[in-house]
Each structure stands twice: as structure tokens, then as C-alpha cells.
Amino acid sequence: MNKTAKLGIISAAAVLFLILPHLFTMDYYLHIFVMSEIYAVLAMSLALIVGFSGQVSMGHAAFYGVGAYVSAILSTRLGMSFWVNFWISGLAAGLISYLTGRLVLRLRGHVLAITTAFFCVLVNVIMVNWIPVTNGPMGIVGIPRPTPINLFGLKIAFETRMHYYYLGLLFVVASAWFLYRITTSRLGDNLIGVRENEELAKSLGIDTMKNKVFAFTVGGAFAGLAGSFYAHYILFISPVTFTIGESINVLVMVIFGGMSTLLGPVFGAILLSILPEFLRMAGALRLIIYGVSLICFIIWLPQGVWGSLKNWWINKKNSDSAAG
Amino acid sequence: MFLKVQDLCAGYGRIQALHNVSIEAEKGSIVTLIGSNGAGKSTFMMCLSGVLRPTSGTIEFDGRFIHGLHPEKIVAAGLSQCPEGRRVWPKMTVKENLEMGGISVKDPGVVSERLDMAFSNFPILAERRNQLAGSLSGGEQQMLAIARALMSGPKLLLLDEPSLGLAPIIVEKVVEIIKKIRDGGTTVILVEQNAFMALSIADYAYVLETGHVVLSGKGSDLLKDDSVRKSYLGV
Ligand SMILES: Nc1ncnc2c1ncn2[C@@H]1O[C@H](COP(=O)(O)OP(=O)(O)O)[C@@H](O)[C@H]1O
Ligand SMILES: [Mg+2]
Numbered sequence: 001m002n003k004t005a006k007l008g009i010i011s012a013a014a015v016l017f018l019i020l021p022h023l024f025t026m027d028y029y030l031h032i033f034v035m036s037e038i039y040a041v042l043a044m045s046l047a048l049i050v051g052f053s054g055q056v057s058m059g060h061a062a063f064y065g066v067g068a069y070v071s072a073i074l075s076t077r078l079g080m081s082f083w084v085n086f087w088i089s090g091l092a093a094g095l096i097s098y099l100t101g102r103l104v105l106r107l108r109g110h111v112l113a114i115t116t117a118f119f120c121v122l123v124n125v126i127m128v129n130w131i132p133v134t135n136g137p138m139g140i141v142g143i144p145r146p147t148p149i150n151l152f153g154l155k156i157a158f159e160t161r162m163h164y165y166y167l168g169l170l171f172v173v174a175s176a177w178f179l180y181r182i183t184t185s186r187l188g189d190n191l192i193g194v195r196e197n198e199e200l201a202k203s204l205g206i207d208t209m210k211n212k213v214f215a216f217t218v219g220g221a222f223a224g225l226a227g228s229f230y231a232h233y234i235l236f237i238s239p240v241t242f243t244i245g246e247s248i249n250v251l252v253m254v255i256f257g258g259m260s261t262l263l264g265p266v267f268g269a270i271l272l273s274i275l276p277e278f279l280r281m282a283g284a285l286r287l288i289i290y291g292v293s294l295i296c297f298i299i300w301l302p303q304g305v306w307g308s309l310k311n312w313w314i315n316k317k318n319s320d321s322a323a324g
Numbered sequence: 325m326f327l328k329v330q331d332l333c334a335g336y337g338r339i340q341a342l343h344n345v346s347i348e349a350e351k352g353s354i355v356t357l358i359g360s361n362g363a364g365k366s367t368f369m370m371c372l373s374g375v376l377r378p379t380s381g382t383i384e385f386d387g388r389f390i391h392g393l394h395p396e397k398i399v400a401a402g403l404s405q406c407p408e409g410r411r412v413w414p415k416m417t418v419k420e421n422l423e424m425g426g427i428s429v430k431d432p433g434v435v436s437e438r439l440d441m442a443f444s445n446f447p448i449l450a451e452r453r454n455q456l457a458g459s460l461s462g463g464e465q466q467m468l469a470i471a472r473a474l475m476s477g478p479k480l481l482l483l484d485e486p487s488l489g490l491a492p493i494i495v496e497k498v499v500e501i502i503k504k505i506r507d508g509g510t511t512v513i514l515v516e517q518n519a520f521m522a523l524s525i526a527d528y529a530y531v532l533e534t535g536h537v538v539l540s541g542k543g544s545d546l547l548k549d550d551s552v553r554k555s556y557l558g559v
């Protein structure tokens with residue numbers, strides 16, 4: 001693809017996402033869009049761990065939950081604002097994910113997957129049982145919206161979903177940019193090197209553990225940021241949101257979209273946030289259709305929708321240039 | 325002694341692959357380990373580079389004990405391994421592969437210096453620097469793997485079967501490169517199934533059988549040794 005075509009596609013996408021909430025103004029749609037944004041960040045950050053560093057984690061919802069609870073507790077107990085809580089949530093989730101990573105990343109394959117799944121369960125058990133802090137199964141209510149901001153004289157009070165949509169869009173773009181910078185840096189090369197051939201990477205003096213822990217920490221921190229955004233958007237959180245089911249949900253988005261890219265997971269997050277809503281029309285058959293279509297996708301497009309498109313494009317370009 | 329390995333034992337779970345292996349290498353020499361498939365040659369190399377932890381024994385390198393250190397510490401100490409099987413990252417470019425070899429070098433100026441050096445020593449790699457490593461021929465991939473191992477500026481280079489699967493004419497090229505590396509002051513440990521090639525260029529050689537050193541001597545002497553000729557040279 002040449003530069004102008006690329007620029008064209010990017011600007012078209014930018015325009016589309018900027019006017020989208022004005023095309024679909026119903027609250028119901030806007031809610032799906034905002035949730036897609038949250039899932040987009042969750043999926044991208046999990047892709048860094050699963051796709052780029054090659055470590056299958058089923059614990060992502062735990063870090064998402066830590067972020068949400070830190071924000072909820074800080075705002076309801078100490079009256080702190082979203083604008084501060086957001087960063088603290090990211091740091092807290094990052095710290096916990098660093099410590100967890102140090103502990104579990106010496107495991108590999110399905111043992112790692114199962115251990116991270118247990119970790120997710122453990123965090124959930126803490127949310128349910130540490131009642132003085134988390135308020136247990138009742139959850140935390142009355143989380144305040146972000147305090148209003150003044151944008152060039154325009155007051156944004158986050159009283160409509162539209163406002164959240166644009167804040168979320170900024171969140172997604174900034175996260176994508178940051179993660180993109182990581183994956184294209186030398187660090188990103190190291191991650192891929194470790195994923196593709198760990199023994200070789202080790203023999204060249206790459207600290208494979210450090211690389212894996214790094215990806216796990218950054219991924220966890222972004223999940224924490226997403227959790228904070230979620231808490232200050234839904235305004236109520238409880239342990240049922242942060243279960244292993246949610247981890248799997250995000251993992252499916254990553255696999256579905258294509259895990260060794262960043263755009264793939266975003267694509268997967270958007271599609272899999274919208275698709276189930278469409279299938280609502282099918283009533284009871286909804287989950288069956290959803291499940292079967294996922295299985296079909298994974299069988300026939302193992303590199304994910306985005307990964308397959310990308311490969312198709314590259315092959316086409318190669319055969320074109322070979323023919324021409 | 326520059327490298328002194330004493331009574332090294334190592335294995336995989338319950339399988340013991342090395343039994344009290346002791347070898348020595350003088351600075352600036354080529355020392356080779358020959359032996360048939362499964363003798364434990366690669367296991368030995370993995371222990372030296374720290375990828376595999378020996379169960380007992382000592383490895384003294386350049387005045388320091390390095391057994392039990394993490395691989396990145398060992399690379400930093402000046403030991404670099406070129407593993408068996410032409411291992412490159414096929415989906416990375418030649419240049420990216422080389423840069424991975426310089427990971428332990430903190431100074432980016434030194435990395436780019438070494439990159440230039442690699443390209444001038446291996447012109448074929450310079451030509452293909454932006455090509456994916458997977459698209460190189462077998463011989464070119466082997467050159468890349470060797471060049472990559474040199475990126476860390478090692479004092480001791482471990483080469484595990486560099487001639488494996490290469491056409492004789494390419495093997496000759498590899499031999500030239502190994503000699504050149506030694507002449508540059510880098511000590512080389514060469515592991516080979518191609519015993520003739522290895523013994524021809526080695527200053528000293530060890531024969532490994534099922535994890536035991538059964539014979540050692542000057543390369544030129546082993547070339548004349550009857551049992552070696554029978555078992556490894558097929559004459
Ligand atoms: N990853 C491994 N797991 C279990 N056994 C192994 C492994 N690698 C090598 N071995 C065994 O260790 C012994 C020595 O193997 P190796 O060092 O690869 O020999 P060589 O390099 O001389 O062909 C062999 O019996 C082999 O089967
Ligand atoms: Mg071997």
C-alpha cells in the first residue's frame with residue numbers, strides 16, 4: 001500500500017469514528033460503542049501479552065478488575081477525581097501484574113494459562129470476600145462521573161454517553177499509539193524473538209524472563225486503565241464483571257481479530273461487542289449461533305480476521321509484482 | 325587456562341546426557357568436539373552458554389566461574405553461542421537478526437560498528453540486509469547465524485555443527501570464516517559430526533561418546549588415529 005492510500009484510509013477511519021455517534025444517536029448504540037472502546041483497549045493490551053510475547057494469559061479480567069476497584073474505592077471513600085484515579089489504577093494494576101508476572105511467567109503453555117486462570121479466580125474471591133474494602137458481592141455504588149472539564153470554553157460534564165464516547169476514543173487512540181511504539185521498538189523485536197525461539201533468544205543473551213514480565217506488566221497496566229474508565233462510566237461495579245469468563249471473552253476478541261497485530265484485536269473487540277447485540281434478534285438461538293460462528297472462524301481463519309486480511313493483501317501484492 | 329571445564333554432568337530430567345566431561349581450551353585456539361548423533365555435543369554447548377544448567381561440575385572461563393550464571397551474564401562475560409540447526413528468525417530481516425545478536429551491547433555506537441563489520445566480513449549479508457532471513461539459502465542462513473553470534477564481540481565463540489546440511493563448497497567457505505575468526509583473536513569451540521572438517525582445522529580435539537570423553541589429542545594426531553578413522557572418518 002502506498003503512503004497516500006494509507007493516509008486516505010486513516011483519515012476515512014478518523015472521520016467515521018468522529019461522526020459515528022451522530023449517525024447512531026440512540027443511547028443503546030452509544031453504550032455499545034463505549035463498551036467497544038473499553039474492550040478495544042483490553043484486547044490490544046492482552047495482544048501484547050498473548051500475541052507479541054506469546055504467553056497465554058487467562059487472567060486479564062483480574063487486572064481490569066483491580067483498576068476498576070482502585071478507582072471505585074478512591075472516588076467513593078476519598079472523594080478523589082477520575083482524572084487522578086485513572087493513573088493510580090493503571091499503576092496499581094501494573095504493579096500487581098508485575099508481581100504476578102515475576103511469579104507465574106516461568107511457567108509456559110497451558111500450565112501458564114491455567115495458573116493465570118486461577119489467579120483470576122483468586123482476585124475474584126478477594127473481591128467477593130474482602131467486604132470491608134470491596135463491599136463484597138453487593139459491589140460499589142455511587143461512583144462519580146469524571147469531574148467536568150473545560151475544553152476551549154466548551155464544558156464537558158460527562159452527563160451524556162456522547163462525552164464518554166469521545167473520551168474513550170482518545171483513550172483507544174492513545175493506547176494504540178503507545179502500544180504501537182512498543183511493538184515496533186527494539187523491545188518489540190525482543191518480544192517476538194523470544195516468542196519465536198526462546199532458546200535462541202536466551203543463547204544470545206536476551207533476558208527472556210525480563211521481556212515477558214515487561215509485556216505482562218504493560219498489558220496489565222492498560223487493563224487497569226480500562227477498568228478505571230469502566231468504573232467511572234458504569235458508576236457501579238461488582239465482582240460479577242471481572243470473572244474468568246470476561247478474561248476468556250477478551251481472549252476470544254484477540255484471537256478472533258488476529259493476535260500478532262494491534263489493529264486485529266481492536267477489530268475483534270468492535271465486532272464481538274456488536275455481533276452479540278445483533279444476534280439478540282435470534283432470541284434463544286443467539287448463543288448457539290455466536291458459538292458456532294466463533295468456532296468456524298477459528299478453524300478457517302486461525303490468524304484471525306485481520307491477520308488473514310493482511311496476509312491475503314501481502315500475498316496479492318507479491319503475486320502481482322511477480323506477474324508484473 | 326582460558327576455558328576449563330571440569331567433571332561436567334548434565335541431562336534432561338532422568339536422562340543423563342553428559343558424564344564428567346572435562347575439556348580445556350587455550351586462548352586463540354580452535355578446539356573441537358566430535359561425536360556421532362546423540363553423543364551429547366549440543367548438550368555440552370548449551371551448558372557452556374548457560375541455556376541449560378549443569379547438574380554438577382565447574383566451568384571456568386577467562387578467570388571466572390560461569391556455571392550457574394544466567395545466559396545474559398555469560399554473554400556479557402564474552403561467550404557467544406551459534407546454536408545448531410541454522411537458527412535464524414525467519415520473519416525478521418537479516419539486519420534485525422544481527423541486531424538481536426548485539427542485544428547485550430549497551431552502546432548503540434558499538435552495535436552499529438559491529439553491524440558494519442559484519443556486513444564487510446559477510447558481503448552476501450550486506451546485499452540482503454533488508455531481506456527476510458527465511459528467504460536466504462541454507463549457507464547464507466548459516467553465515468547469518470555466525471555473524472549474529474559475533475555481534476556481541478565474544479572472546480569465545482561456540483559453533484554447533486555449522487557445516488550441517490551444507491554443500492561441500494559452502495563448507496569450505498565456513499572453514500575459511502572459522503579460521504578468520506580465530507586469527508582475529510577469538511577462541512572457537514567447534515562441534516561437528518563432520519569429523520574430517522573439524523579435525524583438519526582444530527588445534528586440539530575431543531571425542532565424545534554417549535556423554536563420555538573417550539579420546540583427546542591434537543587435531544592432526546586424531547586424524548591419523550585408527551579408531552577415529554574407523555568410527556568417524558569411514559576409512
Ligand atoms: N530437550 C531434550 N530432552 C530430552 N532429551 C534430550 C534433549 N535434547 C537432547 N536429549 C538427549 O540427550 C542426549 C544428547 O543429545 P545432544 O546433546 O543433542 O547430542 P548431539 O548434539 O551430540 O547430537 C541424546 O540422548 C538426546 O536424545
Ligand atoms: Mg547436536
